Amino acid sequence: KAGVTQTPRYLIKTRGQQVTLSCSPISGHRSVSWYQQTPGQGLQFLFEYFSETQRNKGNFPGRFSGRQFSNSRSEMNVSTLELGDSALYLCASSLDGVLTDTQYFGPGTRLTVL
């Protein structure tokens, strides 16, 4: 089975711009979660999508949004980029996102905001 894929792998943007990141889960996985990883804050949960619905959300401003399509592929969008948004964005998929489900991660998108 193919693993989780994320595109693009690297992005450079300037402050004020917006960006869209894409994630394709493992075939058959319906839950997709997004995380932000920074040296200062570590790994933080952004949100989770299941069956095209946002089912859970972390403590991030409204500039961070996402969506999921009928084939479970997910995108996340960050509007009005700030310098502090520079991070590695990781997507993870699992069957249902429930307690015992293992999340499998993609390679990440490294976003640099100048």
Add this chain to the structure above:
Amino acid sequence: AQKITQTQPGMFVQEKEAVTLDCTYDTSDPSYGLFWYKQPSSGEMIFLIYQGSYDQQNATEGRYSLNFQKARKSANLVISASQLGDSAMYFCAMRESGSGNTGKLIFGQGTTLQVKP
């Protein structure tokens, strides 16, 4: 309050020796899951091992085992026979039960492991 604490920012181990990476957690939820992931310098998080709060036995996966001490709220990862390829960052993570926790892992700050030849 930190829910997952990894007190060892960095560790060294000699190749072929065993190493224990510490993880303590804090939750009032009786039902939870504990995960360990490895993150090489490439960035991808690789799943290693899972332990459920109700599991009676410690989890094992190849060279990885989890020393689960529920009363002490600790879930230490033991890597036996370390290899050079084990050099990476290791994260302990927890998922709690309940509808408000679907798809959400809480991570510790990580431990950087370096294996010396």
